[in-house]
Amino acid sequence: MTPDVVIIGTGHNGLVSGILLARAGLRVTMLEAATVIGGATRTERPFPRVPELQQSTGSYLLGLMPPELMRLLEVEIPVVRRDPHYFLPTSTSRYLLRGSQRIDNGIYSDADRRADDAMQAELAQLREDLAPAWLANPGSVEETAERYIRPSLRQTFVDLVRGSVLDYLKRFDFESELLISMYAVTDGLSGINAGPDDPGTGHNFLVHNMCRLPGADGTWMITRGGMGTVSRMLADKFRSLGGVIRTSARVAGLSTSDGVVTGVVLDSGEEIDAKAVLGACDPYELIRLAGDAFPAPLRSHMLARQRTGTTLKVNLALSGLPRFTCDPPGQVFGSTIHLLPGSDGDQPLARLRRMWAQVQAGELPDEPTIEWYLHTTVDPSLSDAAGHHSSALFVQSVPYGVELGSYVDKLLSICDYYAPGTSSLVADSFTLTPQGIESHFGITGGHIHHVDNTVSFNDRMPYFTGLAGLYAGSAGCHPAGSVIGAAGHNAAQAILQDLPAH
Ligand SMILES: Cc1cc2nc3c(=O)[nH]c(=O)nc-3n(C[C@H](O)[C@H](O)[C@H](O)COP(=O)(O)OP(=O)(O)OC[C@H]3O[C@@H](n4cnc5c(N)ncnc54)[C@H](O)[C@@H]3O)c2cc1C
Structure with a gap:
């Protein structure tokens, strides 16, 4: 069945958006380039010589997720x-x-x-x-x-x-x-x-x-259980609301018609139509995927603020x-x-x-x-x-x-x-290294906050991109990079305003 909303990326922000959109009655499909969900919020077994030891390979502490958002999501992270x-x-x-x-x-x-x-x-x-x-x-x-x-x-x-x-x-x-x-x-x-x-x-x-x-x-x-607990619990909630998650599904570009985004194209060539596309990947990846269709002033604004990671x-x-x-x-x-x-x-x-x-x-x-x-x-x-x-x-800095x-x-x-x-x-x-973060977690430039947290409030990536049908909801948006989920919440609200729930 054709989804109403396609979400690019299954980091915690994308998962938060997915829950709120699915709960509002929209059909939501999440597409993840990696073989596993969670973006930089994962528990893995990364040590070949100690194969059973688990590790939060990316983010490792939870602090900034608003408690009222957790209540709204009905997810109690231990x-x-x-x-x-x-x-x-x-x-x-x-x-x-x-x-x-x-x-x-x-x-x-x-x-x-x-x-x-x-x-x-x-x-x-x-x-x-x-x-x-x-x-x-x-x-x-x-x-x-x-x-x-x-x-x-x-x-x-x-x-x-x-x-x-x-x-x-x-x-x-x-x-x-x-x-x-x-x-x-x-x-x-x-x-x-x-x-x-x-x-x-x-x-x-x-x-x-x-x-x-x-x-x-x-x-x-x-x-408890490492940061993968965050993404696992959010994904469980999303699926329980009828949401679909596909891993190993890299989005290679967006489909547009008359200046409106109408869906995505995967690197396998498969096309998926949707009424709205939400980029829960980093903003620079979203700008790249949109190509010439992306509004030029916003592209210049974001590129002027682009930094590589130093973590x-x-x-x-x-x-x-x-x-x-x-x-x-x-x-x-x-x-x-x-x-x-x-x-x-x-x-x-x-x-x-x-x-x-x-x-x-x-x-x-x-x-x-x-x-x-x-x-x-x-x-x-x-x-x-x-x-x-x-x-x-x-x-901190390399x-x-x-x-x-x-x-x-x-x-x-x-x-x-x-x-x-x-x-x-x-x-x-x-x-x-920063390049390792780039390839392991799929973040442009290996910047753990997507957009430097020196960039604040309405200088960050907006939830609505200005291109009809295309939204952003990741760490690169307001309020900041880190495991917060507020960008996912706010992006979902922006979509629900434009795309009334069923
Ligand atoms: C080493 C490290 C340590 C950190 N420590 C902490 C910490 O302790 N506490 C904290 O709060 N924050 C920490 N952070 C920051 C925090 O993890 C990130 O800011 C946050 O996880 C970003 O979440 P997100 O959902 O916005 O995006 P991401 O987690 O980056 O998820 C984006 C997803 O989009 C996918 N994607 C990208 N392009 C495509 C495409 N073309 N098609 C399909 N999928 C695509 C990616 O594979 C990825 O899964 C850390 C980050 C790192 C890397």
């Missing part, structure tokens, strides 16, 4: 709070554990505690104000401030969204450069092609502080748990473990800036910023019978296209610096 959620080790006895308690051995001063409390309080207010904007059509930054943000924080919001993460953090008078670096790297630089002084990194920081899941207390959470993810199978020199109390392995340049106190921010200068010069940074994860300690269901641990090194050579060994030697002997625990690895 998440686990990480407490502590941050662990900042050094090579000496100093460390920081940040969770429901702040356990600190020589990192915070009293001024840092006050600064941290003030910043968290302000972010909680911004989070609360901005939340409804994520499930609506975007306006400009100023319109968003006017419509959603309390008057006392409007200018702060505009400055944050347009400005740099370091300028925002400076406002709170932290004394420790290391703390500033930790917040700047993990929330400001994550996934983007930008350095800590660049405009728009403030928007990425705000996005990463939009965690509102119940019980999260503003933190990112671990999904390196080294997925690791470990035979045991590392032992940190700083010897933190309790269970720290569920947290984001921040391995930062200058962690022993020597010029962390100057070294962070040098890291980014090297990436801009096309070099692998001598002193990379690393987030280290070990999720089997919190979710043992990922483990194999031998008890291997699922772990990963998430490196140049696109660079040869890694022995760089993974260098990253492991940095782990050894904080936790001697770690490299000897590595049973296998599965490394994804």
